[in-house]
Amino acid sequence: MATPPSAAEIVARFEIRHGRFLDAKGRALCPLPDFARDPRELVALYRAMVLARSFDAKAIALQRTGRLGTYSSALGQEAVAVGIAGAMRAEDVLLPSFREHGAQLLRGVSLYELFLFWGGDERGSDFKGPREDFPICVPVGTHAPHAAGVALAFKLRHQARVAVCVIGDGATSKGDVAEAFNVAGVWRLPVVYVVNNNGWAISVPRDRQTAAETLAQKAIAAGFEGEQVDGNDVIAVREAMSRALEKARAGGGPSLIEAITYRLGDHTTADDASRYRTDSEVSARWAEDPIARLRSHLLAEGAWSKEEEERLLADSAAAIEEALERYLATPPQGPETMFDFTYEALPKDLLEQRAAALSAPGESRGPPATER
Amino acid sequence: MPEITLVEAVTLALARAMAEDKEVVLLGEDIGVDGGVFRATDGLLARFGAERVFDTPLAEAMIAGLSVGLAAQGFRPVAEIQFTGFIYPIIDQILNHASRLRTRTRGRLTCPLVVRSPYGGGIRAIEHHSESPEALFAHIPGLRVVIPSSPRRAYGLLLAAIRDPDPVMFLEPTRLYRSAREEVEDTGEPLPLDRAFVLREGGDITFVGWGAMLKETLLAADRLEADGIGAEVIDAATLKPFDTETLFASVQKTGRCVIVHEAALTGGFGGEIAARLAEGALTSLLAPVARVAGWDTVIPGLRVERHYMPGENRILEAARKTLAFA
Ligand SMILES: Cc1ncc(C[n+]2csc(CCOP(=O)(O)OP(=O)(O)O)c2C)c(N)n1
Ligand SMILES: [Mg+2]
Numbered sequence: 001m002a003t004p005p006s007a008a009e010i011v012a013r014f015e016i017r018h019g020r021f022l023d024a025k026g027r028a029l030c031p032l033p034d035f036a037r038d039p040r041e042l043v044a045l046y047r048a049m050v051l052a053r054s055f056d057a058k059a060i061a062l063q064r065t066g067r068l069g070t071y072s073s074a075l076g077q078e079a080v081a082v083g084i085a086g087a088m089r090a091e092d093v094l095l096p097s098f099r100e101h102g103a104q105l106l107r108g109v110s111l112y113e114l115f116l117f118w119g120g121d122e123r124g125s126d127f128k129g130p131r132e133d134f135p136i137c138v139p140v141g142t143h144a145p146h147a148a149g150v151a152l153a154f155k156l157r158h159q160a161r162v163a164v165c166v167i168g169d170g171a172t173s174k175g176d177v178a179e180a181f182n183v184a185g186v187w188r189l190p191v192v193y194v195v196n197n198n199g200w201a202i203s204v205p206r207d208r209q210t211a212a213e214t215l216a217q218k219a220i221a222a223g224f225e226g227e228q229v230d231g232n233d234v235i236a237v238r239e240a241m242s243r244a245l246e247k248a249r250a251g252g253g254p255s256l257i258e259a260i261t262y263r264l265g266d267h268t269t270a271d272d273a274s275r276y277r278t279d280s281e282v283s284a285r286w287a288e289d290p291i292a293r294l295r296s297h298l299l300a301e302g303a304w305s306k307e308e309e310e311r312l313l314a315d316s317a318a319a320i321e322e323a324l325e326r327y328l329a330t331p332p333q334g335p336e337t338m339f340d341f342t343y344e345a346l347p348k349d350l351l352e353q354r355a356a357a358l359s360a361p362g363e364s365r366g367p368p369a370t371e372r
Numbered sequence: 373m374p375e376i377t378l379v380e381a382v383t384l385a386l387a388r389a390m391a392e393d394k395e396v397v398l399l400g401e402d403i404g405v406d407g408g409v410f411r412a413t414d415g416l417l418a419r420f421g422a423e424r425v426f427d428t429p430l431a432e433a434m435i436a437g438l439s440v441g442l443a444a445q446g447f448r449p450v451a452e453i454q455f456t457g458f459i460y461p462i463i464d465q466i467l468n469h470a471s472r473l474r475t476r477t478r479g480r481l482t483c484p485l486v487v488r489s490p491y492g493g494g495i496r497a498i499e500h501h502s503e504s505p506e507a508l509f510a511h512i513p514g515l516r517v518v519i520p521s522s523p524r525r526a527y528g529l530l531l532a533a534i535r536d537p538d539p540v541m542f543l544e545p546t547r548l549y550r551s552a553r554e555e556v557e558d559t560g561e562p563l564p565l566d567r568a569f570v571l572r573e574g575g576d577i578t579f580v581g582w583g584a585m586l587k588e589t590l591l592a593a594d595r596l597e598a599d600g601i602g603a604e605v606i607d608a609a610t611l612k613p614f615d616t617e618t619l620f621a622s623v624q625k626t627g628r629c630v631i632v633h634e635a636a637l638t639g640g641f642g643g644e645i646a647a648r649l650a651e652g653a654l655t656s657l658l659a660p661v662a663r664v665a666g667w668d669t670v671i672p673g674l675r676v677e678r679h680y681m682p683g684e685n686r687i688l689e690a691a692r693k694t695l696a697f698a
Contacts, residue, residue, distance in 0.1 A: 203402045
């Protein structure tokens with residue numbers, strides 16, 4: 001656009017802050033928030049990140065041997081999910097995308113349930129723990145309006161609860177996400193949107209997704225606060241989340257947190273990232289590994305030791321192994337379960353189909369092979 | 373001539389169409405640098421450049437709407453929706469705009485676009501990756517719905533779809549992408565968009581299906597043949613417009629018809645076919661028309677999926693019942 005007439009006034013401005021506490025080597029850049037001065041709190045976050053990473057490694061191995069479906073790992077992004085859930089209260093509601101198992105685990109979803117879900121078994125979304133949390137959302141960004149709806153329910157019932165919705169950088173290009181931001185802003189809903197910005201949406205890099213300098217500023221357009229944090233600094237994620245949750249709980253409306261991280265792995269087990277990004281880009285980003293960063297910090301503070309590290313790795317592996325054995329020993333559900341949750345009460349014609357399915361002749365070709 | 377897969381035939385047709393007509397452009401998520409998650413557009417960015425092959429931001433409704441604008445301007449956009457599970461937001465653009473722009477403007481503006489999408493189940497995918505929404509699209513006036521079931525048909529039908537002056541939904545059976553192989557000559561010859569294909573002739577019973585289900589249907593036909601029963605197998609291929617003639621000619625011969633599809637039974641396209649038979653071929657029928665389809669349920673996760681997909685045994689059972697009807 002050409003320059004406007006000289007009488008034109010500036011009617012709006014915005015700034016986006018980028019928050020971090022630890023540098024890539026785990027050194028504090030400024031005084032840490034209260035919770036982070038308690039080593040037990042930090043160790044809990046550390047354990048949660050390590051467990052999430054161990055689960056990823058196991059899940060990928062299982063997919064490779066045909067015992068799990070396509071899987072999306074969160075390698076390198078553990079601090080985002082863990083920082084989010086670490087700040088939430090049990091009564092809040094999480095609406096995750098598909099890289100937030102670190103948050104789900106902290107909220108009480110079990111390793112066994114995660115295996116079931118990624119193994120293609122719907123029981124994996126029937127969490128015994130956080131009963132009101134939403135299942136993993138595969139259609140990108142479609143859960144953003146759900147979060148606004150959950151938040152509206154809290155608001156209508158005068159409950160001091162917050163909906164937390166996690167989406168990817170790619171998701172911010174979607175209409176339903178923009179629509180959700182808009183209604184959350186105009187109705188001041190108690191919702192926190194976290195953009196898990198891992199730099200890529202499959203093969204599309206962040207700078208090809210939008211010309212906006214930050215994704216956080218999409219909140220500004222919808223009339224609420226947005227900020228960036230270093231998503232590989234779990235202290236920064238957790239601290240920003242705490243402020244956003246507190247604000248929402250107090251009736252101050254929505255916030256958006258853009259957590260800048262990096263997807264160190266392939267998009268999913270069906271993807272080959274070497275087709276669109278270089279190994280050197282990826283190896284450079286390992287220097288920002290969120291787990292190594294917090295470990296360095298804890299070691300420097302004398303809050304962690306080699307022995308504890310070894311025990312943690314062994315404990316995580318054992319917990320995963322136990323959940324895995326249980327998963328592998330769980331027979332698939334019968335064909336009747338396709339029907340049983342379609343409605344609360346099955347209509348007559350569906351009951352007839354159900355009976356037909358149960359007496360249907362066995363399929364000779366068996367389960368089809370993966371073709372990707 | 374080497375055999376190629378169905379997905380390679382799609383690439384071949386896209387390349388041919390792009391080489392022939394500079395107005396043909398491709399757009400979609402991950403179709404450029406990555407060549408598409410199934411590699412259907414592999415190599416096309418390198419060959420035709422970034423002004424013909426667009427990696428779009430992640431937004432399906434936008435992709436369809438953008439295609440409407442391009443098409444109205446005389447381009448021939450071929451949009452890829454990464455999986456049919458993510459195609460639902462485009463229904464607004466397709467139904468309210470693409471399929472009726474010609475009608476609304478009395479032909480002044482038209483919409484020669486193609487939407488391609490991997491379609492159907494049976495690939496052990498996670499949730500929302502196994503959908504069969506062909507009937508939703510077949511219900512939209514002004515739209516064509518095309519489903520290839522072999523590399524050669526994928527090649528010829530896709531070329532025809534791109535050259536067609538009206539919007540076409542082109543649903544590619546994911547399960548056949550790499551399992552179906554055949555020699556395909558790159559002649560540029562299209563296949564008609566209003567003709568069913570008789571895949572196999574027989575005088576005793578007619579099977580009609582489309583997409584990946586034809587695999588199991590042909591297996592069922594083999595087994596009937598072993599018992600001395602001749603099964604005719606029709607690939608409907610173009611659901612809209614549907615080739616009633618080919619079906620009626622077959623049913624006049626056999627008197628018996630079994631319709632097979634993977635999509636849920638109720639409101640599925642099989643119902644339309646049964647209605648046409650009731651309207652126009654009732655006197656040829658010796659037995660009630662049977663449908664073998666997906667159940668009226670959400671397609672289940674991969675551990676139970678095989679109970680959902682109609683297999684050759686279910687097809688065979690329906691056929692035997694139909695044959696036994698006196
Ligand atoms: C609506 C929709 N379109 C396409 C897809 C296929 N798909 C799965 S993940 C993905 C990229 C998502 O990128 P981003 O939002 O950045 O999340 P990330 O995968 O990086 O965590 C795509 C295109 C989908 N799941 N949903
Ligand atoms: Mg991303």
